[in-house]
Amino acid sequence: MRRIWAAWAWPIVTFVVISAFMITVLVVRSVSGTSADTANASAAPLEPARHVNTRAWRTIAADPANHADERVVVWGRVTRFDPRADASSFRANVDTARHTPRNGVVNYPTAVVLHGAPDILRNLGQGFIFTAEVTVDGTAPAGGAPDATIPALTVTKLTVTDKTVG
Structure with a gap:
């Protein structure tokens, strides 16, 4: 035993x-x-995006690294978007003021790279005009000159306002 x-x-x-x-x-x-x-x-909710004037936006766009995590509302036009290649990012020209299309064209002055969840961007297409609530991330490579950078933004809410322009 x-x-x-x-x-x-x-x-x-x-x-x-x-x-x-x-x-x-x-x-x-x-x-x-x-x-x-x-x-x-415990994840903190995002603060609401604020409307800023064009002058304040140009300051943010000129130095996005110093304005990281700021939340703003922008209007823009999609310049490059290929959901087959990357469904979570696209390029656009934006401004914080809504521009009126003239002769089927609208010109927003600031080129940016926008990132977001694919489900937010699913209704987007090249040439679409939109309004978006974004968070400033910093800079992204512009693709032209090796040292050139453009503002990078994260989209938290996006609404397509016109599908026929451009």
């Missing part, structure tokens, strides 16, 4: 030690609040 108990001693001790360790980890995680549920629940 003594031999049987000796054969099961190590597996039983190992099981008890592993179980105690797991229970300790669960208790510590629940006390410190680092579970996945509390991490997702």
Whole structure:
């Protein structure tokens, strides 16, 4: 009888030690609040995007790195968008003032790169005119000169306002 108990001693001790360790980890995680549920629940909601005048927008566009995380409302026209290549980003010309189309063309002065969730951008196409709430991220390569950069923005809300222009 003594031999049987000796054969099961190590597996039983190992099981008890592993179980105690797991229970300790669960208790510590629940006390410190680092579970996945509390991490997702503590994400702060975005502040509302604000309307800024064209002069303030040109200041932001000239130095987007110093205006990172600012939220603004922009109007614009899509200049390059290929959802087959990248459904989460596109290029556009934007401004913080709505421009009226003339002879089927609208000219927004600032070229930017916009990123967003593909479900937000699903109704977008090249040449579409839109209004968007965006967060300034910084700069992105312009693609022309090696040192040239343009503002990079993250879209949180986008509304297509005209599908026929351009």
